[in-house]
Each structure stands twice: as C-alpha cells, then as structure tokens.
Amino acid sequence: VRFFGGWNFDPADARGRDIAAAGYAKGVPMGGDLVKAPAGKAPTFLVAAAKDPMSGNLDRIQIVKGWLGKDGKAQERIYDVAVSGGRSIGADGRCATAVGSTVDLATGQYRNDIGAAELHTVWRDPHFDPAQRAFYYARVLEIPTPRYSLLDSIALGRPWEDTGRPATIQERVYGSPIWYTPR
Helix, strand or coil: CEEEEECCCCHHHHHCCCHHHHHHHHEEECCCEEECCCCCCCCEEEEEEECCCCCCCEEEEEEEEEEECCCCCEEEEEEEEEECCCCCCCCCCCCCCCCCCCCCCCCCCCCCCCCECEEEEEEECCCCCCCCCEEEEEEEEECCEECHHHHHHHHHCCCHHHHCCCCEECCEEECCCEEEECC
16 A cells, blocks of 8 residues: 655546655655645545455555544544446445455355456545644455355355354555644
8 A cells, every 4th residue: 555645646646657756756655744734725645555466356445534523522534535346436435336246155265356456546635624633544445355254164064154254354454644734
C-alpha cells in the first residue's frame, strides 16, 4: 500500500509510472501531518495497492476519516475510493455492489478471476472542514478467500457449517494515518 496526502494531487498522479515519486514531491507519506489548509482547498490523497502474490485479488480501497465531533465524541466515515470489476461508487461514497466470491466450499479452492491485481486513485475529501482536526488512513480489502475453519473442516471430512464460523474471509491491510492539523 502506498498512501500520500497533500493539497494538489490530480488523477494523472495515480496513473503515472512512479506513484511514490509523485507522492513525496506533492505531499506527505503515511504517518505525516498536513497543516493549515490553503484557502478553498480540501486535502487530496494518492493511494495505490497491489495484491499479495500468494493471496486473493483486490476488491476495493477505502479511506477512513476520523475526527472529534462538536460533542467531543469520536466520529468515523468510510469512503470507497477505488473498486474492482467495473463497479461504481455512489454519491454517498460507497459501492453498493459486492465483488462476489469464487470460493468452492467443497474444495476450499478459489480463483483470481474477479477483483484486480492493482488499484490506484486520487481522492478529495468532500466533507473537509479546515478548522477541524482529522486523520485519514487507507484500508485495502481482498476478494473472499477460504477461511481457515473451512480448510480445517475439509481436511477433517466435516461439514463447515458445524464450525459456527463463516466459510470465507476478506483479508485487509491498513496503512498508517495521515493527520490534518489546522494551525
């Protein structure tokens, strides 16, 4: 996962050959701090992910925003920012269509013919408040793969329903946050 925050990323940065070079040139990496927003600007985020060669393809990239509300309580909002398989992201920032599953419950095998090997995009926070401290982090989800309990039940010759656990899992990876501090 590569994740950068700044004020001037544009879609061409996500399509470039060297995303890291664009990220460091125009912003801060994971763990960095964006300070005082330029007038009229919302932060933009450059994010890219590649699949683990030993696991499932990618389903989606999400950016999770957190902040303290006016009541002092922690708030969080999840945005789908890149999705695989020609699906679309709605006006609410979420993809309503599931990626699907290729897991064969009888054998525990799956195919990587759904999802994507790589996803990348530039996203701008549509609800940015320049006076509000916030943090953002990237989360990447894989397509469903067999859960250990399904593989164990197959090896033991028992039906997986007896385990009381789901047959599949969507593995995830999380990046470190990028902080926004108004100063």
